[in-house]
Amino acid sequence: MLLRNRLLTLQITSFLSLPLSPPIKTRPSTLSFQTLLSNPTHPSQNPNPKRHVLAPKAKANSTILDKDVLFMSPGVDPAEEVTENMVLPGSNIVLGPYAGDAKIKEVEFVKSSARAKDCPKHDRPEFAILGRSNVGKSSLINSLVRKKDVALTSKKPGKTKLINHFLVNKSWYFVDLPGYGFAKAPDAARMDWSAFTKGFFLSRDTLVTVLLLVDASVPPQKIDLDCANWLGRNNIPMTFVFTKCDKMRAGKGKRADENLRDFQQFIKDNYRVPPPWIMTSSVTGLGRDELLLHMSQLRNYWDQ
């Protein structure tokens, strides 16, 4: 059956009607960013321990976490107690039994499409990657696929407003979508983007999740919140991917960890069950393997 329907029961039922609903009060999070950053992956659930150098032995008396702030991945028993070592480091994602085969072995550019209906036919799982321009999208794609020029296609003149499909391991698609929020773009240009990209979201039954990139080095931006709200209202599964998380040192304005906390508050206030989120840095490689593992569990669940 279509992917969207399957994953909807996992993720989308958790969305509240946004943004008008009054905030839902949840218990305080027991997850601190420091805890998550140093949090090991559960070795017994790690399908490929060699890839996860952060995964020491499970602590015998690991802290039990508040499920109100966690994303329970497919196959995780909702009744099970979740301890720190079951959560992917730097995220709220509980590792489940479908994780595996996360490695990217080959990537092939397939096509650029000007309209949703020109995209490759709906025959493989897709992960769409979306965010404000300058959020670090190209850097993240390059870091994920470990190639310097894969994402550059979308930066060539004339391709910036296209939907770009990349086939990974001959089995699933990475879909690079146009960035949004050009400061100087006239309203008409924004509307054009909206119709174009929204058309893609609303027509793809094979869309596993949107990776919504959010720059952690700046305070939460209205346009990102608007985008998240739109996806939520339209039942499009999403994963918040925080970029530039290496910028933790005090500088001008708020630090990345404070910005993240503010964004977390938005998630807590607006979602009955939180969507998955994960911290990344293309500079240090933070979150790279964890994001790929998260994607693998959603994909394998669909593929079964």
Ligand code: GDP
């Ligand atoms: P795009 O417009 O979303 O594709 O963004 P780019 O990938 O081109 O990145 C925009 C700017 O942010 C560039 O100057 C990058 O070097 C920088 N950048 C991207 N990712 C990171 C990151 O993880 N950490 C830091 N410190 N800078 C980053």
